[in-house]
Amino acid sequence: MEKSLIATVVVVVLALALASGSFVIVDSGHVGVIRTLGAVQLEALPEGFHLKKPFMDVIEEMDIRLRKTESRATAASRDLQVVSTNVAVQYSLNGAVAPLTFQKIGRGDVVETTLISPAILESVKAVTAQYTAEELVTRRAEVKTQIQLAIEDFIDTTLAQKEVVGAVSLANVAITDFDFSAEFNRAIEDKVRAEQEALQAVNEKLKRVTQAEAAAAERTLAADAEAYQIEVASKARADAISREAEALKGNPTLIQLRIAEKWDGKLPQFSGGDVIPLLNFDAIRSE
Numbered sequence: 001m002e003k004s005l006i007a008t009v010v011v012v013v014l015a016l017a018l019a020s021g022s023f024v025i026v027d028s029g030h031v032g033v034i035r036t037l038g039a040v041q042l043e044a045l046p047e048g049f050h051l052k053k054p055f056m057d058v059i060e061e062m063d064i065r066l067r068k069t070e071s072r073a074t075a076a077s078r079d080l081q082v083v084s085t086n087v088a089v090q091y092s093l094n095g096a097v098a099p100l101t102f103q104k105i106g107r108g109d110v111v112e113t114t115l116i117s118p119a120i121l122e123s124v125k126a127v128t129a130q131y132t133a134e135e136l137v138t139r140r141a142e143v144k145t146q147i148q149l150a151i152e153d154f155i156d157t158t159l160a161q162k163e164v165v166g167a168v169s170l171a172n173v174a175i176t177d178f179d180f181s182a183e184f185n186r187a188i189e190d191k192v193r194a195e196q197e198a199l200q201a202v203n204e205k206l207k208r209v210t211q212a213e214a215a216a217a218e219r220t221l222a223a224d225a226e227a228y229q230i231e232v233a234s235k236a237r238a239d240a241i242s243r244e245a246e247a248l249k250g251n252p253t254l255i256q257l258r259i260a261e262k263w264d265g266k267l268p269q270f271s272g273g274d275v276i277p278l279l280n281f282d283a284i285r286s287e
Contacts, residue, residue, distance in 0.1 A: 073124035081133035123150030
């Protein structure tokens with residue numbers, strides 16, 4: 001009985017082990033790479049339930065979802081400024097090529113450390129050397145495009161050498177930060193400050209010129225107005241004198257009236273007597 005019970009337990013255990021080893025469930029967002037007695041099979045298992053050969057097949061899961069890795073590269077710009085660049089790369093593994101990728105390179109973390117990160121470092125150094133430190137900032141979009149193209153070229157060349165073309169797909173490359181030396185940062189600050197001061201000086205000069213021109217224009221307008229008033233008054237006075245001369249010319253009575261208007265009412269005084277002399281209107285008129 002004891003031997004029979006032990007035999008039954010062994011059979012059950014073997015049956016359970018055989019049953020559990022005869023299937024596999026591949027998680028979503030992954031593919032399964034089949035290794036049969038260590039040999040990689042070129043057909044990948046999609047996500048879901050699959051049967052496998054017990055004790056012979058081992059399933060390696062590879063993540064084919066979008067992933068991100070960041071690297072920091074320090075390089076010299078064209079004007080020999082030390083620049084540290086943070087680059088973030090979004091990429092994914094091609095599920096159809098996953099078995100070859102596993103065979104020729106390794107799992108996803110190995111792909112990142114041996115392929116993606118070196119591609120970032122090498123590409124950043126190569127592209128940074130083509131621009132000055134100032135151009136890296138002012139032409140950021142162009143620099144980003146050049147770095148992405150360099151990373152793609154590095155990856156494609158490496159994969160072609162390993163005969164795993166198309167194993168990695170780049171989704172996006174982003175430059176998250178540029179760090180320059182303290183000396184360069186101070187030089188940029190000094191340059192910006194000088195430009196601001198120069199602009200302020202130009203604005204102040206323009207303001208003074210504008211104010212001077214306005215004052216000159218105001219003085220010109222005032223002088224023109226005064227001259228116009230003098231001219232109008234002079235013409236009016238000349239016209240009045242001309243009209244009065246015409247009136248006096250043909251009216252002797254009016255002449256006598258003007259003479260009387262000029263007399264102040266005082267008689268001339270003579271010493272030696274109280275005789276009042278006669279008025280000589282002709283003499284007065286001649287005045």
